Amino acid sequence: MTDQTCQCCGQTLPPPRPANLRLSAGYALIFDRVHRAGKHGVSQVALFDWVYGHTPSGGPDSGLVVLRTRICYLNKKLRPHGLEIRAPSGAGSPGYRLMDLATQAPA
Secondary structure: OOOOEOOOOOOEOOOOOOOOOOOOHHHHHHHHHHHHHHHHOEOHHHHHHHHHOOOOOOOOOOHHHHHHHHHHHHHHHHHHHOEEEEOOOOOOOOOEEEEEOOOOEEO
């Protein structure tokens, strides 16, 4: 993570998004939410609600599959920057986290 903290509440802040990372609005929404979750991660359902909660239709019928597919394509854009969004498998998983590929630790 980073040593920066919020001046108001003291919460640890995530590092800034890489400057040369260009993402479309949909991918940026996913990236920013996972990035803000930090080492604790965000669950798949919470991420789906964040991405599609504002749409009148509620999102695609096979929403969680669509979300995983979008993350797969987003990872192709993130890998050249040494980043990847992963969700460890198993019960009690912290959900999707942004990982640093060089250290294999949460970014």
